Amino acid sequence: MLWEVNKVRKNIIPGFQFNGLVAGIKKDGKKDMGLIYSEVPAVAAGVFTRNWIKAAPVILTQKRVQRRYIQAVLVNSGCANACTGKKGIEDALILTKNLARILKIPSDLVTIASTGIIGEFLPVKRMDDRLGDLCNGLNSKKISDFAHAIMTTDTFPKIAFRKKVIAGKEIVIGGIAKGAGMINPSLATMLVFILTNAAILPQSLPSLLDEGVKKSFARITIDGDTSTNDTVLLLANWQAGNNPWSQKTAKANGFMLMLLEVMQELAQKIVEDGEGATKVIEIKIKKARSEEAAECIARSIAHSPLVKTAFYGEEVNWGRIIAAAGKTNFPISFEKIDLFIGQVPLIKNGINLAPQNEKEAQKLLREKKIIVTLVLNQGRGETSVFTTDLSPGYVKINAGYKS
Amino acid sequence: MLWEVNKVRKNIIPGFQFNGLVAGIKKDGKKDMGLIYSEVPAVAAGVFTRNWIKAAPVILTQKRVQRRYIQAVLVNSGCANACTGKKGIEDALILTKNLARILKIPSDLVTIASTGIIGEFLPVKRMDDRLGDLCNGLNSKKISDFAHAIMTTDTFPKIAFRKKVIAGKEIVIGGIAKGAGMINPSLATMLVFILTNAAILPQSLPSLLDEGVKKSFARITIDGDTSTNDTVLLLANWQAGNNPWSQKTAKANGFMLMLLEVMQELAQKIVEDGEGATKVIEIKIKKARSEEAAECIARSIAHSPLVKTAFYGEEVNWGRIIAAAGKTNFPISFEKIDLFIGQVPLIKNGINLAPQNEKEAQKLLREKKIIVTLVLNQGRGETSVFTTDLSPGYVKINAGYKS
Numbered sequence: 001m002l003w004e005v006n007k008v009r010k011n012i013i014p015g016f017q018f019n020g021l022v023a024g025i026k027k028d029g030k031k032d033m034g035l036i037y038s039e040v041p042a043v044a045a046g047v048f049t050r051n052w053i054k055a056a057p058v059i060l061t062q063k064r065v066q067r068r069y070i071q072a073v074l075v076n077s078g079c080a081n082a083c084t085g086k087k088g089i090e091d092a093l094i095l096t097k098n099l100a101r102i103l104k105i106p107s108d109l110v111t112i113a114s115t116g117i118i119g120e121f122l123p124v125k126r127m128d129d130r131l132g133d134l135c136n137g138l139n140s141k142k143i144s145d146f147a148h149a150i151m152t153t154d155t156f157p158k159i160a161f162r163k164k165v166i167a168g169k170e171i172v173i174g175g176i177a178k179g180a181g182m183i184n185p186s187l188a189t190m191l192v193f194i195l196t197n198a199a200i201l202p203q204s205l206p207s208l209l210d211e212g213v214k215k216s217f218a219r220i221t222i223d224g225d226t227s228t229n230d231t232v233l234l235l236a237n238w239q240a241g242n243n244p245w246s247q248k249t250a251k252a253n254g255f256m257l258m259l260l261e262v263m264q265e266l267a268q269k270i271v272e273d274g275e276g277a278t279k280v281i282e283i284k285i286k287k288a289r290s291e292e293a294a295e296c297i298a299r300s301i302a303h304s305p306l307v308k309t310a311f312y313g314e315e316v317n318w319g320r321i322i323a324a325a326g327k328t329n330f331p332i333s334f335e336k337i338d339l340f341i342g343q344v345p346l347i348k349n350g351i352n353l354a355p356q357n358e359k360e361a362q363k364l365l366r367e368k369k370i371i372v373t374l375v376l377n378q379g380r381g382e383t384s385v386f387t388t389d390l391s392p393g394y395v396k397i398n399a400g401y402k403s
Numbered sequence: 404m405l406w407e408v409n410k411v412r413k414n415i416i417p418g419f420q421f422n423g424l425v426a427g428i429k430k431d432g433k434k435d436m437g438l439i440y441s442e443v444p445a446v447a448a449g450v451f452t453r454n455w456i457k458a459a460p461v462i463l464t465q466k467r468v469q470r471r472y473i474q475a476v477l478v479n480s481g482c483a484n485a486c487t488g489k490k491g492i493e494d495a496l497i498l499t500k501n502l503a504r505i506l507k508i509p510s511d512l513v514t515i516a517s518t519g520i521i522g523e524f525l526p527v528k529r530m531d532d533r534l535g536d537l538c539n540g541l542n543s544k545k546i547s548d549f550a551h552a553i554m555t556t557d558t559f560p561k562i563a564f565r566k567k568v569i570a571g572k573e574i575v576i577g578g579i580a581k582g583a584g585m586i587n588p589s590l591a592t593m594l595v596f597i598l599t600n601a602a603i604l605p606q607s608l609p610s611l612l613d614e615g616v617k618k619s620f621a622r623i624t625i626d627g628d629t630s631t632n633d634t635v636l637l638l639a640n641w642q643a644g645n646n647p648w649s650q651k652t653a654k655a656n657g658f659m660l661m662l663l664e665v666m667q668e669l670a671q672k673i674v675e676d677g678e679g680a681t682k683v684i685e686i687k688i689k690k691a692r693s694e695e696a697a698e699c700i701a702r703s704i705a706h707s708p709l710v711k712t713a714f715y716g717e718e719v720n721w722g723r724i725i726a727a728a729g730k731t732n733f734p735i736s737f738e739k740i741d742l743f744i745g746q747v748p749l750i751k752n753g754i755n756l757a758p759q760n761e762k763e764a765q766k767l768l769r770e771k772k773i774i775v776t777l778v779l780n781q782g783r784g785e786t787s788v789f790t791t792d793l794s795p796g797y798v799k800i801n802a803g804y805k806s
Contacts, residue, residue, distance in 0.1 A: 053729035053737050083725055083737050085753050118722020119755050228726050305708070309798050319521020322486055323631050326456035334456050334486050350488050352522050392795040395712050 011161065013174040014197040015039045015239035017138040020149030023130045025078035025116070025123055033127060034149030035099075035134045036073040036176075036193055041109055042235035044070035045205040047213050049230035055118075056081045056088030058229055060096070061111040068202045070235055071109035073193060074099055074134075075150050076127065077178070078116040082228040091122045098128055102135045113191050113231045115152055115178060143176065150178045150191055155273055160265035162258045169240045171198045171255060175262045179270030189227035190217065192266060198255060199238035204247040208256060209234040216263035220271045220386045221302050234259075271386045276393030280386060281311055284373040288381035293330035298385045300328045301374070308390035314365045316358050318346045325374060338375040341365065414564065416577040417600040418442045418642035420541040423552030426533045428481035428519070428526055436530060437552030438502075438537045439476040439579075439596055444512055445640035447473035448608040450616050452633035458485030458521075459492045461632055463499070464514040471605045473638055474512035476596060477502055477537075478553050479530065480581070481519040485631035494525045501531055505538045516594050516634045518555055518581060546579065553581045553594055557676055563668035565661045572643045574601045574658065578665045582673030592630035593620065595669060601658060602641035607650040611659060612637045619666035623674040623789045624705050637662075674789045679796030683789060684714055687776040691784035696733035701788045703731045704777070711793035717768045719761050721749045728777060741778040744768065 020034040046065040048058050064070065074095060081088045092112050100107035114122070147157035158177040163170065175194040200208065213232055238244070250256050271280050283301050288294035301307055304324035310317040318339055326332055335350040342364040346354045354361070364370060419441055426436040449468040451461050467473065477498060484491050495515050503510035517525070550560035561580040566573065578597040603611065616635055641647070653659050674683055686704050691697035704710055707727035713720040721742055729735055738753040745767040749757045757764070767773060 051726060051729040052731075052734045053725055080722070083722060083750075083753070083755065085738065118726065119757065228722075228729065305793075312798065319483070319486060319631075322456050323454060323521065326454040326631065331455045335488065347486075350486070352486065354522060390708075390798060392798045395715065395793060395795045395798060 011143055011174070012140045013172045013195045015237045016174070016195050017140050018142040018146040019134050019137040019139065020142065020145035020147070021130060021134060021137065023076070024126050025076055027078075030151075031145065031149040032076055032078045033130060033134060034075045034146040035138065036075070036146060036195065036235075037103065037135075037138050038071050038195075038235060038237045040237055040239070041069040041071045042237035043068060043200060043202045043205050045209040045234045047209060047232040049227060051228050053083065053228045055114060055229040056084055056092045057112040057114045058231060059089060060092045061113060061231060061233070064108060064111050065233070067108060069109060070111055070233070071105050072099060072103055073111050073113065073233060075113045075146075075191065076116070076122070077150050077152050079114060079120050079122050080116045080118045080229050081114040081122050082118040084119070084121055087121060091124050094124055095122070095127060095131070099131050099135070102131055111233070113229070113233075115150065115189055115191055115229050118228060143174065147176045150176070152178060152189070153275055154178050158266055158269040158273070160262045160269070162262050164254065164258055166253050166255060167242055169242045171240050171242070171258070172196060173198070173258055173262045175266045177266040177270055179273060190230045190232070190270060192217065192232040194232070194234045194259070194262060196236050196259070197239040198236050199240060199242050199244040200236040200250060201244050201246050204245065204250065205234060205236060207247050208250055208259060211256070212260050212263045215260055216267040217270075219384065220267050221299060268386070271388060274388035276391040276396065277388030278391050278393075279311055279367075279389045280369050281389065282369070282371045282384055282386050284371065284382070284384045286373060286375045286382045287378060288376045289330060289379040290381040291383065292381070293328075294381035294383040296328045296330055297325050297332070297374070297376075298383050300324050301372070302385050302387035305390055308387070311365070311370065312389035312391045314362070316341070316346065316354055316361045316365065318354060321372065321374065332376055332378065336377040338377070340373040342371055414546055414577070415543050416575045416598045418640045419577075419598050420543050421545040421549040422537050422540040422542065423545065423548030423550070424533060424537060424540065426479070427529050428479055430481075433554075434548065434552040435479055435481045436533060436537060437478045437549040438541065439478075439549060439598065439638075440506065440538075440541050441474050441598075441638060441640045443640055443642070444472040444474045445638035446471060446603060446605045446608050448612040448637045450612060450635040452630060454631050456486060456631045458483050458517060458632040459487055459495045460484055460515040460517045461634060462492060463495045464516060464634060464636070467511060467514050468636070470511060472512060473514055473636070474508050475502060475506055476514050476516065476636060478516045478549075478594065479519070479525070480553050480555050482517060482523050482525050483519045483521045483632050484517040484525050485521040487522070487524055490524060494527050497527055498525070498530060498534070502534050502538070505534055514636070516632070516636075518553065518592055518594055518632055521631060546577065550579045553579070555581065555592065556678055557581050559676060561669055561672040561676070563665045563672070565665050567657065567661055569656050569658060570645055572645045574643050574645070574661070575599060576601075576661055576665045578669050580669040580673055582676060593633045593635070593673060595620065595635040597635070597637045597662070597665060599639050599662070600642040601639055602643060602645050602647040603639040603653060604647050604649050607648065607653065608637060608639060610650050611653055611662060614659070615663050615666045618663055619670040620673075622787065623670050624702060671789070674791060677791035679794040679799065680791030681794050681796075682714055682770075682792045683772050684792065685772070685774045685787055685789050687774065687785070687787045689776060689778045689785045690781060691779045692733060692782040693784040694786065695784070696731075697784035697786040699731045699733055700728050700735070700777070700779075701786050703727050704775070705788050705790035708793055711790070714768070714773065714792035715794045717765070719744070719749065719757055719764045719768065721757060724775065724777065735779055735781065739780040741780070743776040745774055
């Protein structure tokens with residue numbers, strides 16, 4: 001049973017413990033409250049929603065992360081505690097304070113994240129009643145319980161791990177995410193917690209996180225909507241015993257790459273689990289007049305309902321891609337454009353090659369993963385974003401069908 | 404049968420003739436080629452798609468409208484003649500030239516508009532063969548044939564009329580539009596032709612049209628997509644015999660209001676016929692920090708798939724409206740917000756009134772027309788846009804289901 005042992009061992013991030021249980025916040029009776037606990041205060045960095053309407057837990061956590069040390073993260077699903085005014089903030093404060101008392105740590109070291117319905121108050125009493133059990137049940141092997149407790153419309157829990165010996169020390173990075181709907185560049189109903197035993201200098205952690213987010217979670221978009229609750233937290237608890245790394249060292253010794261792998265794997269899982277998604281589509285823009293133009297054009301395509309429904313229908317409808325690319329503020333010229341599905345060219349210098357290549361392209365469109373490459377031949381700007389198709393399932397989920 | 408006569412009479416715009424027939428461009432055997440003919444050259448103004456990728460007919464018509472006189476407008480559905488390069492332009496030129504020869508007018512006075520699939524060439528031969536019949540069948544009473552010939556996924560033809568005696572002359576304005584999908588602020592697969600017998604000074608016509616578009620077609624949005632072919636043409640053939648009006652006169656004597664009514668009626672019909680739409684939703688923004696902010700926030704709400712699916716589901720889900728409002732570059736503050744469905748308040752100064760008002764709001768959400776008012780209490784900016792819900796029907800139509 002070596003494999004079993006290894007598997008369990010693999011899922012441990014030294015110095016971190018987890019739990020997840022049913023507090024009765026969700027109506028479906030599933031796990032809805034979870035806890036991450038670091039045995040020592042961990043150096044912390046966070047990235048939060050850019051929506052002007054920020055949920056109470058985001059406001060509180062943003063403040064506490066600024067002090068750079070976090071030891072516990074309380075998370076609930078089923079209620080977003082957003083648009084809840086002063087009472088929302090007070091509720092979050094009460095819960096973190098009571099949790100801190102049970103854990104015997106300063107409440108400054110406790111943060112909170114919530115996801116679920118906007119505009120409703122947290123069932124504080126019900127949650128408070130379970131804080132003791134939540135702490136008592138903490139265990140380094142219960143990461144999956146935690147991952148389940150933070151799910152909303154997610155169809156599967158999202159966990160990613162990487163382990164590597166760097167400078168003689170075993171470095172582990174583990175990440176847990178929830179996503180599903182409202183996923184968009186500005187982060188959206190997305191909660192991500194990334195934990196490592198590495199020692200990283202407090203002043204270096206935020207830039208490592210920012211760089212990672214830019215290359216992972218900021219590259220996925222499902223519906224262009226942005227939630228009030230998005231939170232990405234990175235905690236480093238120094239348990240590996242390495243000489244604390246600066247940003248430069250972490251990049252040179254492979255830690256950054258490892259971190260990026262975890263973040264990209266989680267981002268990939270979030271987009272794969274996009275509400276109603278049947279396909280993941282990568283939109284690559286090349287040779288745009290600038291990075292900014294590439295970015296804007298990629299998102300215009302990725303958010304176009306006409307493009308997304310065409311992918312759902314598995315149709316070669318390149319006109320919609322071109323029309324979406326042409327509607328931004330950045331001028332493009334059809335005569336210069338090359339467009340590919342996978343390696344199959346549909347347009348070359350504005351010449352329509354679809355008639356002869358349609359069958360081959362059609363074959364690729366039936367796949368679960370599709371790569372669209374639009375070469376604008378205007379400059380050096382390039383980017384790539386991941387999105388999903390738009391299916392009747394998306395409408396069904398979001399129209400609140402009770403079935 | 405006075406009524407019948409009146410009805411026919413009502414549908415006549417002095418000096419304009421119409422036709423519509425089957426040229427075999429569409430696969431479904433329905434009418435797909437139409438013609439508007441003015442018995443004398445009419446003063447013309449146009450507004451065109453802001454997409455950088457402009458279809459061949461748009462490029463040609465834009466040029467010809469600049470000379471300010473137009474006598475014939477050839478329109479086809481089934482093929483957009485977009486992304487068709489030089490051959491696309493040549494095809495449009497050949498057709499307008501041959502049509503001009505049959506009509507015995509200079510080809511400079513002939514414009515063309517196309518709608519349908521992007522990336523395919525016009526079946527020039529097939530269309531050319533029917534130009535003679537198209538001209539022979541011209542008749543002042545055949546506006547409905549024309550309206551049918553320009554339809555694509557439209558479920559009904561869109562015609563609007565206004566008649567009024569101004570300064571002793573009977574002034575008529577008639578408009579024909581097609582819309583359905585891809586409708587958005589920057590105009591999208593929308594063709595609109597507005598015809599009047601009034602005499603308007605050539606230099607005044609463009610500003611009248613611009614003002615009208617700003618208050619009608621620019622206020623509707625279905626999916627945020629923008630087509631390559633959008634065209635709004637206004638032709639004034641001076642047959643009413645009035646002293647030619649300047650912009651100022653046309654505003655003072657009620658002509659502008661009449662024009663606006665025609666344009667708004669057509670815009671309303673386009674949004675009502677939005678692909679898969681089951682409801683029309685007006686998003687009113689009040690007391691925003693600026694007009695620009697109001698505009699941007701209104702469209703962010705109107706384009707949000709989460710908001711639109713919630714309307715389809717007839718659910719009171721104000722959190723999605725607020726989240727969509729908060730994701731733009733313009734800061735808003737939840738504590739200042741009032742939100743109404745119809746007259747029913749859901750939020751007042753950031754206080755959630757939904758629990759007590761949910762039933763009343765629910766009732767309004769079951770209606771076909773819904774008004775959402777978001778008061779930001781930040782300044783004097785205000786706007787209103789019309790959009791639709793997002794239904795499984797939209798996905799079905801646009802995924803290209805053959806059923």
